[in-house]
Amino acid sequence: MPKGQKRKPNPTATPSPRKKSTPATPQKGLEFFFESQRKKQHKLEQEAFGDPQLARPSSPLGNRGNAADEAALWELPPTDEEPLFLTNNRSMLASTSSPAKEQPSHDSPITTPPEDTASIVKSEEPYSTDIINEPKTTASTNSFLLQTKDEIKEDNEALKQPLTTDPLEFDAHAYPVNSWMTPDGPVAPYSFITEAFCIIADTNARIMITNVLCNMLRVLMVHTPTDLLPAVWLCSNAIAPPYMGVELGIGPLILSKAINSVAGTSGKALKSLYEKYGDWGDVAYAAKVSVRTLIQPKPLTVRNVFSTLKSIASLKGQGTVDAKAALVKKLVLASRGEEVRYLVRTFVSHLRIGAVRTTVLTALAKACVLDHSPFCSIEEDDPVTMHFHRQAGDDKAVLTEKMKRAERVVRECYAQHPNLDNIVPALLQGISQFKDHCPLSVGVPLRPMLGKITRDLSEVFVKLEGRSFACEYKYDGQRAQIHLGEQGHIKIFSRHLEDMTDKYPDVAALLAKMCKENTRSFIIDAEIVAIDDKGVIQPFSILSNRARKNVMIENITISVCVLAFDLMLLNNEPTLQQSLRVRRQLLRDHFHLIENKFALVEAIDASGSQECQDEVSDFFKKSIKDGCEGIMVKVLDHPGMDNNGKAPMDDDKANTDKVETRATKTSQLLSTYEPDKRMESWLKVKKDYVEGVSDSLDLVPIGAWWGNGRKVGWYSPILLACYNPESETFESVCKCISGFSDKFYKEMLEVYSVDNGRVLNGPRHDYVTDHRPDVWFQACEVWEIKGADITVSPIHKGAIGRIDEARGLSLRFPRFVRKRDDKDVEDATSSEILAEMYEKQTNLHGSSAIENGNAENEEEEGWIADD
DNA sequence: ATCGTCTGGCC
DNA sequence: CTTGTGT
C-alpha cells in the first residue's frame, strides 16, 4: 500500500532523455584536482610515515592518527600544501563550486517571469545552470557533435542497459554516454541520476534500490569520475558532512518564492497544491507542467546542481532569502520533466526515495568492486587489491564475497570517519588502501554507538544472561563526543555529529585540567547535563535554553557537568576494540574528576543473579528519582572473558533450540565500541518504555491535519486535548503522529467523516488552542497517549493558568497507545490532574546532586581523583 | 531596536 | 527523540 502511495512519475511527462549535449564545465579545474590529489596523497603518506618531525610511532592497534592528520584538521598543514584526505575539503570545494566563487555577481536576483527571459541574454558563465541566458537552439548546442541527434538516440537505445540490470551483468563501460560529451570531455547530466531516483522511488525492494544506485554510480565512476562525489552527495540528501556547519537554509518560504516566479503561481495556489500533494517536489512538478517555457535552457548537470547547492549554502547576511530564491529559481527553470521533483526535494533535504546514507554507502562499495575509476591503480599482483576488486574470471560467488567485504570496509570506515569528501576521492583510487585515508582521528567525529531499546528490566536479564554488565544512569542532557588533540585542539560534537564546540567553551576549558599526566589526547563519549549552582542536575529544558553560538565563558548562565561514559581514543590509540571494562578503567586511570564539572556516569556492575536483579531494579528506580531518563545496560567483557569466571552457557537446562540460540547469541555479544551500530550489547531502558512508570494521559482528539508522504490521505498529525471541567473546555495538549498503525489510519477516515457529522466546519467554541488544523473533529473519543514528560508549553493550552499564567502544559514524545472506549470525553484527563502530574514530576527534580563528582563518596571504587 | 517567521537542531 | 512498515 505505501508503495502505491509513493507517487509515481507522471507518464505524460517523460523524464527527459539524455539527448542533448551539455556545453561544458571546464574540465581543467577538475583534472587539476585529481592530479593534485594523487600527488598530495603520496606526500601525505610520506609525511605520515617518513617525516621524523611529524610521524609518530605506529601503534599495535593500527597506524591511524598522526601528527600530520591532526595538524591538518585544524588547518595547520604540515606543509605548504593542503592535505587532501582529511577533513579539510576546501580543495574539493574549490573545484566543484568554482562557479559560485568566481561569480559572486550572481547574487543579483533574477525575478523575471519566464516569458521575459528571452530578453535577458548574456552570461559569462558557460554552465547549464545559467539557463536563462542561453537563447541557443538545441541544434546549435549540439553542433559540435559528430553525430546527429537521431543517431545518438539510436545509439543509446541500442546500447542502453537499464539501470535495473543485475550489477553482475551490467557493463558500465558499455553504457552509452556519447550524448554527455562536450568539448571539454563528458559531463553527467542531472537527468541521469534523476532517472535512477525515479526507478528507486517506485520500488520498496531494497536489493533493487541498491542495484540501481550501484549501477548509476558505476557509470559515473567509469565515465565521469569527477561527478561521482557530487552524485553521492545528492543521493545522500546532504552536501557536506554535518560537522562542517554547511546548511542550505531552504524551506517552504524560499521554495514558494522560487516556484511562484517560475510558474507564475500565487502563494495561495501553491499552498493548496502542497495540501494536495504533501511534498514540495510534487508541488513544483505540478506547478511546472502547466508552464510552457519558450526558451529551453541548457540541461542541468550533476556538478552544476551540486555546485549551486554549495553556493546557496554559502550565502549569508542580508538579502540571502532573495538570493537563494534566485538560485533555486534558476535550477527549477532549467530542470526538465522529472528532474524538478528531485531537485526540489533535494532543496529541502528530503529525497524520499527510500534510500539514504547507508544504502548509498552499500551501493558505493559494490560499485567499487565491480568497476574502478581511471584514477585507480590496479596492480595486477597486489593481493590486497585483488581481495576487493573484480578480476577477470571471478564467478558470482567470488564477486558476492568481494562486495560483502567491500561493504564492510566502507561502512566501518564511514562509521569512524563519516566524511564523504574524503571517502569518495579515496575510493576512486581503489578500495584496498582507502581506509588509511579515512582513519579514526582526533578532530573528526565518529558515529556514536547506540543502545537497543528494552521495554522491561526482565528483558535485560534474558538478553544478557550469564554475562557481566554495567548499568549506567541515562541522564537527560545532550550527548557529547569530546576530542582533545595532542596539540591542544578541542572539538565537541553532538550525537548527530554537529560541531558544538562553540556552545561549550566552559567544557573546552575543562579538558586540560581533566587530563592526568599520562593523558595527551582523547576522544570520550559523554552526556552533558545542566546543573544549578548547588550541583543539582537540572531537567533537559534548562539545558536547551543555553546559548549556542559566540558563547563567552563569562556570560554563561547555565552551568553544565560532563558525565563521561566511554573512551574511544587515548593518546592517539583507538580503544574501540578494548572491552568496555578496559575502556572504563582507562577512563578512570587517565582523568581527574572535577567537582560539579566532570564526572563519570553513575553506575553499578551486575550479572544475572537474583540479588543483581533486585539491585538493578533499585538502581533503575533511583535513576528516575534522580531525574534521569532511565539506565543503559552494557556488556562489560569480551565473549568468554567474563570477569566473574562464569561460563556463559553453564546452567542452561531446558535446552530447546530457541533457548540454545538465545544463549549462544548472548554469549557472543561484543563489549567493543561499535560506531554507528545499535547493538544488543548496549540496552537502553527508559522509564517511559516501562509499563506503569511513565506518564500516560487520556486525551480527546479535536482535530487533525492531512498527512504527507506515506501518510497522504490520512489524518496525521492529530490534535489532542485534555478536558477542563471548570470551564467546560477542551485545551490542546499535543499533536500526535506516532503509535498509529496503517489500519488505524484507515479506520479513522470512517470514524471521523463529514457524513457522520464528526467532522466540523470550524472549531467548537469550547476548544482552546492556537492551532488551526485542516480538519476539526467533534469531541467524541478518548485515547490513551503516552509521553515521557510534561512540559510547560509556549503554544499548547493544557491547564493554562494553573501552572503558568499564559502558558499551558504539553507532552514530550507523545504517542498513541490505545482507544479508551470505556471513557466519555468528560472523563478525559482533567486540566487539574495534568497540572498535578506536572508538579509531581518537577518535585522529583532538584534533590540529587551529581554523586561521583564528590571524591569522598567513592572511595571503595578506588578511581577517584588522586591529587 | 523590536518583533515575527523561518530554519535547523536538540531530545 | 518514537513508532510502524517492508524487505
Next chain:
DNA sequence: ACACAAGGGCCAGACGAT
C-alpha cells in the same frame, strides 16, 4: 534485523519587516 520515513515539543539564531 535493518533501514527508512512519518512526525512530536521546544529552543536559539538568522533574517526580514516594522
